[in-house]
Amino acid sequence: MNTFTAHTDAVGGSLALSALVAVLPLLAFFIMLLGVKARAHTSAIVSLAVAILVAVIGFKMPLDLSLMSAVRGGIYGLFPIVWVILMAIWFYQVTVVSGRFEDLRRTFDRIGGGDLRIQAILIAFCFGGLLEALAGFGAPVAITATMILALGVKPLKAATTVLIANTAPVAFGAVAIPITTAGEVGGKDAAHIAAVVGHQAPFLAFFVPFILLWILDGVRGLKDAWVPAAVIGGSFAIAQWWAAVHFAYQLTDVIACIVSLGVAVAFLRFWKPRGVEGVRERYGLGAATPASVGELTGMRIWMALMPYAIVVAIFGLANLGKAIPAALKSTNVKIQMPLLKERLINGAGKPVDSSYSFAWLNNPGTLLLIAGLIVTVLYLIFNEKGRYAFTFGDAIKEIFTTAYRMRWTALTIACVLALAYVMNYSGQTVAIGEYVASLGTIYALLAPVLGWVGTAVTGSDTSANALFSKLQVTAAEHLQSNGVSGATPELLLAANTTGGVVGKMISPQSLAIAATSVEMEGKESEIFKSVLPWSLVLLAATCVLVFLQSNVLHWMVTL
Template sequence: MNTFQITTDAIAGSPALTALVSILPLVAFFIMLLGIKARAHTSGAVALLVALLIAIFGFDMSFGMAVSSAVRGGLFGLLPIVWVIVTAIWFYEITVASGRFEDLRKTFDLLGDGDIRIQAILIAFCFGGLLEALAGFGAPVAITATMILALGVKPLKAATVVLIANTAPVAFGAVGIPVTTAGEVGGRTVEQTADIAGLISSIVFLIAAAVPFFILFILDGWRGVKEAAPAAGVVGISFAIAQWLAANFFAYQLTNVIACIVSLGCAFAFLRVWKPKNVDALRERMGLPAQETSTDLTGSRIWMALLPYAVVTAVFGLATAVPALFGFLKVKFAWPLLDGTVLATDGKPMDTAFSFNVFGNPGSLLLIAGIIVAVIYMFFNENGRYTLKASDPVTKFGDVANRMKWSALTIILVLALAYTMNYSGQTIAIGEFVASAGGIFALFSPVLGWIGTAVTGSDTSANALFANLQVTAANNIGVNPDLMLASNTAGGVVGKMISPQSLAIAATAVQMEGQESKILKAVVGYSALFLVVVCVIVFLMTNALGFLVP
């Protein structure tokens, strides 16, 4: 069987020209999305076509292998990513159909005294971080966006808020998989991987502490920052400190769980003694009804409104603690035309096999949790006050699948693009050229993680792509490899908000399908600003802040 070896100077023997040409699929995507204002799935299809042509005619990959690479990525986009998003939105729709979501909204009203800005912080940042810790794969964006939209926030602002909130938790999402991947691919020991986690928490500390303030600004400008800054400070700083402590002195896999619980606890305690001002004026500015001065909520109704998320936490906790419980059926097979035939730059075969944990993946776990919640809601309806018919879960699933069709196609095409670029060598060519900058590479090393996550929508994938490259570059310039691996992960953290996958998820959740370009314009400036902060901090950690590096 013919083999294909990745080279970083495939075009005219020039690494620079090869990297330049390799960027063209990404350029094509953003020109289509922002310049021509095409829909996201159309932009993804054009970018994929460009990547396939470059793979075949630029890198000499066979037609069959190039197409097989695209199909391999597309299947990963469908399973588990689209599957996770569909089940996440369906899970939310079950709570709405039951009538319990309105009680959840009133519960947040009680906690935030009607201040929608504080409620958005608690939902998007704290609760979203907890979902990121347990599920990842877009589920936090999908669920929290619908919740914030239901509070009365305009769709574009809701999408912007959840995408920016889904930053600091990303590095430790899905029980720390991005960190674990960085350590494994980078050839680090268990102890060194733990050091990577600690370094990441130091790099993103300022961003984690600042995100709640950005949420205030997005929702209500500088007035919002001034009026609700105390609450934002308590949430952001407590989260950042807890994240740093957990990553450095506890199990990094549970970093997000600990940080989110601590920040929620601190917020609850603080809001018992501090009350937001000018809430009525805020609600009037945002076109919302006046704050409810009284509520008929009872303890049992509050508990039943929170029950779905307790069930989600319990199901994911069980799956993490006892992997065999849901992981007994796994599908894994060698991928046609790629298995053993795609060789990395070092001549070793790349792992191209496809695997899928049928019941243990986040999407199936959300489905299981949703079924449990639906059954409970059907039987405990408080004398008919809440109604969830037996047919509702099935009907709602069909409705969500229909709504998701174009977003699902976008995600499938984007992952097909990512895998085509990966297996043909385009992504590696870009990365190695950037790494050739020498000592100044430390300043720009997060950009690789930013690019990798922006393309694939996954910090884990970005680490899988560039971990070895970061270690090699670090050894060449005399920098701690663990810091460069942490840098790659931190760069991915701030790149996720502009990934086509995240944009499509957010657009679907807030019912802005086909308007992904508007969301991109709203968040790209924040992503660039956060990236600059990460780059500067990493560079300082190689110099003035070297004491932070083990």
């Protein structure tokens, strides 16, 4: 059978022309989504078709190879990516259908001393981050927006608050699937990428509570509550850095959110909020009164928090030492892809590894399934006097309900990954990367913009990494060959991820979810105008940080 070697000057013998043609699939995706207003899965299907045509006609890739490349990417999109998201959302749904989520919501009523601003930050930033860590893909925005609206925050401010708060945890969202995807598509160690992101995202996270205070209550809010904002943001940033660098990177946000929430609760036992009545008057609310929590006992509070402790324990055990991770990894099943094996040849004349590793046990989705089953059993055992009408069957039923609800999301992710693999294997992504890298040193400054654009359009940092990870690696390798030694592939992959973090708030999907949650349907443009300046400011800060890390601050990412 004939072999195929990707050439970056395949179109007319020109790198520039090849790169221009290679951009067509991405342009097709953006035009379909934003111009035609097509649904995400339709846009992904069209762009995949364009990518296959470009691969076959422009880059001279055999049709059977291009189609099998799409299959290879689609399989990875479904498992583990869709599997992880499915299990993450199901895990959250178990707490909802069991009735324990309501206890968690009411627990927040006890925190903050009646300060609406602090309560909003704890819900949007800490608890929303925890939801992002487990579920992501819009769930945190929808849930926390509703909770904050119930506090008395105006709809536009509530939507803006939750969208900006959702910035901090996105890189490690859905059990860090964006970073796992960057490692898989870019061919680099995901743990190394996570550690570099751990030297970028915490800088943004520290300032997010201050931004939220400004949005909620302007200068007065900053004057009254900058101290707890610094405590919450600082504890989150430190924990996020430590977990990303020294612990299981999949649990980075879980650890950071639990630590920041715990530190905040402890701090607020001694620090008395200022200007509480003033902010309530400005919001047109009555005087603060103790939260009505009925029979919310310590046991019920613990049972509401227990699922997240179990997740930490399960993931911590799976990454403990060397023996357990090695045993889990040994269960992976390596599958050679038909048609691709021995036919994809790199520039050095060696076969490209196109095999698929079926990690049926050694993946975050399965670990979340195990954690969810344990939580379900414990909820059934400790169901005080049958207070909660919840059965094991209810929990299992939610798996199928969730799967049906996210069917179009699953199709979109599978198609986006298929698109990424076709572009990678055919040489389209490499052609774009080589051409963009010709910009020289300045590219390190602009690297996060690709992630920002990708996430803004697709609504997913995972999808942005699937689209651009190979490009970032190629650009980094060329920069290094031109003497920019600090622009490592891991740094630019991290830049793509962190850039995507600040693009999430302006994505059409996020805007639509926020608008629906705060009853502002049809007014997405108002929310967009509210969050866009913050997105641009944070993007600029990310670009400068990455540029400095590629030069004078390279010691920060030398691991």
